[in-house]
Amino acid sequence: MIAALFKLTTFISYYFLLVRTGEVIVSERQQWSLKQAQALFDQPFFELLFQAQQVHREHFDPQQVQVSTLLSIKTGACPEDCKYCPQSSRYKTGLEKERLMEVEKVIESAHKAKKAGSTRFCMGAAWKNPHERDMPYLEKMVKEVKSLGMETCMTLGMLNPSQAERLAEAGLDYYNHNLDTSPEFYGNIITTRSYQDRLDTLENVRDAGIKVCSGGIVGLGEEIRDRAALLVQLANLPMPPESVPINMLVKVKGTPLENNEEVDPFDFIRTIAVARIMMPKSYVRLSAGREQMNEQTQAMCFMAGANSIFYGCKLLTTPNPGEDKDLQLFRRLGINPQQTKTAFGDKQQQQHLTEAIINNTDNEQFYNAAI
């Protein structure tokens, strides 16, 4: 029995982890231990970067970066207590709360985002979870943004299995729900929903056939061990997330973390590199905090394996996207925004948009979802 177990363990170790001349080569479905993840963090910086680049090039074109646009469809007044978040109703951050956006306005924004080069449109609502009365509006948003030929993503808080299924049926491609940090450090940051709640939502989303977008935040006051533990959680999910946003804390005045220590940019780049190695096929997204990074840090993040970014809503109001500083950086680095195959041609998209707007003019689409 013991011999059989030993053989099995040896086989699993051999299958999942090949060690060659000190270089660790991993298969996509290795189950990661905390020790292994920490060992990656402990490597000399350039060694880590080199490995991350190798893994990245095995699975992706290093010149391609996927671009998503994020639109807040319902801002502020969130009952949760995430200590980093200006949208929590518990902190005085001066953020103006807004009601759920009209469907037409969402489509209009999505259209602009597409024209500006985004291939995925993410809609975020500051909720604990959507209510039943919100669902028809959300389904409509997904259907209509999708009819523009864009990928759709939503982040709405916790989802139960039936809500996940309804959104999947409407055509939702991705659902974002971050784990934020390690299970051990989590209680220091959020007390109103548990780590298990988050894992349950990820499971419901996955079971409904929606792709998972889940990552975390660097700079919450966590140790390197917590960053490693977060990535272990994500990489060891039954299926790793297709998208892994790695955020740098944006210190917002009025939130409990406003005076947190600055994150060393090299530590941030390390986190990107380790995420790339541990989740070789996932898109690693450079997310919140990018505005505070200089171009050199961003370039090193791309080098470490980041291959997805968020354009904020501000791009939607930029008169000349060609002059946008992100696109300028892309040009200087020879990066191409990744194209997605759209379901419709331009003419059809225009027709879909017109139909969508006409069909909705008589409906009441504006109500207070913040209550």
Ligand code: SF4
């Ligand atoms: S659940 Fe989301 S919107 Fe609400 S406080 Fe937490 S991070 Fe902010």
